[in-house]
Amino acid sequence: MTNTEADLLRTFIVDEDAAFADRRQGRFWPANHHRIGPIATKVSGLLEPEERVNFYFHFMRVAGGPPVVGDKEMPLLREAYRRMMPFLDLEGVIQMSRRHQLLFVFGCDDTGELPSGETTSAAALKARLKLIAQVGSYTTMPAQRDKKAKFVPFAMDAVRILETFRHLGYCHDRRYGEEFYDVTDLRFWGMVFICLLNKATRTELVADMIEGKYQLMRSAEQIAMLHRYVEAVLADAEPDEQRFQALAAKLKGIELARRNATETVALAEKLGLPFDADEDWDIHIAIPLRGTKDHPLIAKNVVRLHIRPDPDWQWELTSRIADRGEFSESDKKSYRNDLGFPTLGRGNLHAFPDWLRQVREKCGIDFDIEASDIRVGRRRAAAKIVSKWLAD
Template sequence: MPETNQASEILRVFIADEESGARTFWAMNWNRITPLAGKATDLLPSEEAERFYLCFLRCEGKAPAVPPSALPSLLAAYRNLLPEREKGGYRHHWHVFTFLFGFVEQKTTPGELRDAKTLTERLKLINHLQKFSHLPGMRGKPDGFKAAGMHAPHILDVLRLLGYRSDYGQGENDSYDVVNLTYWGLVFVVLWSKSHRTALLTEMLDEQLDLPKREQIESILHEFVQAVLPACDTDEKAFHALATQLAAKQRARVNLTESVALAQSLDLPFEEGEDWIVSIAAPATGHTAWYKPPNLKLEFRADADYDWSLQLNAGQFRLSERDGYLSDNVGGLPSLGRLADFPAWLHGIEKSHGLRFDLAKGRIFCGKKRSAAKLITRWIESGLS
């Protein structure tokens, strides 16, 4: 730990850098600043400590653990931060702030923060959630979420206060972070609480709720509900009914995708409701490695939010397309546009651009449904003849 004067100077340089608008010191020195955060009121006068905590909240997106003597300064800093939510800043952190502090401006929850011990306990959960890098990882390790059940009532109050959003916006928002990990981690905690999950699911499925990107949110919610469903008691009839309703809604969305339409037209051996994926990769003619350029890769799956994707990388040509939308096109290649047109598209780029790919040296992966590979090969070859 640095000497007191050196530690105080680190915090003061951080404050000056943030307040000047330069905001470069944190990125290079966060590892020096963070261990000092809990001691800010011992290292700085109260007014400076409040300024430090305001800068810290902006940069870290969560509060530090503090002793009881520092809590008033931290709360004052949070109140000074609140007006900035109107400017759209820190939108990915507001659900974290509201969970930790239990209030936002004039809106409060019964769990409004009043002591440092409660803050420490809430931070333990947030720190646990922030260890995950993807949603399937959360669902695959549920023990930490089950153990956090004491937080479920407070989380439900927070989600209600936020309108079940991770930010403070309203209406549709193209930049809304649908897969925010801490948000879904909080939802997962509530779903493991028998006393609270039915209320959460009822309210999130309410069409009157102002949710952006509702279809994508309900798709993710469905996956989390399915993760807890085997542990639900048979007497939870309302929750089971809502889960069935949500599952039917997701199946209907999936059945409208180009991937499912193609699978049905080719009579691929996939069951309704099965989570399947087909991956087709082939090297350019004259090459043998299907997994690296020059190559082509097409994937399609039973997923309403990620229907199909096409990647081509061959010499001067590069193309990236997902669900009919191009994100990269070097060399003027035509868009695939429709998944069902893939064989004709392959034939077309051979004639127009001289691009040819060797399916015999490629790979068609269909999971355990190996018979599907033969049907897909026949489909592709039908457009090349």
């Protein structure tokens, strides 16, 4: 254990120096972050200038961003950031800092400076870190959209956010290729939300993302997410924002076309389910093993199917048989098959009743369709139609 705050910080630096040489995170930080964090803002009175640069470099790596410092300390913090620039996209090492966040905060990266300039004052640093804290305060996108009022005060920074996105070509994560691109980064989408809350930037943002000016990673998924955020602010659009409204309508059309091309919507139409064209419906089916006494929702021996009209997550089929294992598959791929079940396969959702028969005939597992629990929200008529589909 260290006895003084300075010793604590120096131990952290030494540990991270050695770890970073091997391109890994040190072992001291995880056990002592709660002690280091509170004093990160006052290292100027504890360490020598060169040590402070080293501390800020490692702190940004492991904490995800810089601490709040005074004006006199800004040159050292900026020097630490310049040292970090070549490593922002480093793979194979725990790297909590993200390029788009630090670019917004500091105003530059290794490819240039934002039009609004670098951050040189402590006041500007504090304000920008407050925005980053706001966009990082949520665990889901719906939670962000539900708290729109908390994002509105940051709309004054929307121009700088738009500059940040354009500087990066809307590619906030350069560590990996398209397959592993972090398409759901909540800080990125929180910044998008702020841009959409500013009349001066929302039209340009949407145009940038849907008109082909920038090559978006996993573009279909990003456009789907953008649509949900645009819908959250559309009511705020003023009468003279015809272009924004037209882009929003175009975006909605893109998403509706993707949705209508899914096998889940095709099944709903084939069965004549009473859903509206843009309704966000869910179908939950739970079928217990024949002879099971527990309710299907809590049964240990059961097969479950969840269906949604979401192009990026259409259906998920899972089963569990006590003492034998589990089975799980989605429209994307098969994940686990301890039970030796045949796979349903993408494009074959309509054949789920046939799949149940195959499981019974080939695997000897008889799920009791008559004991099914079918939930379709308030659409009771839809539940009856689904029940008939299973029995046919």
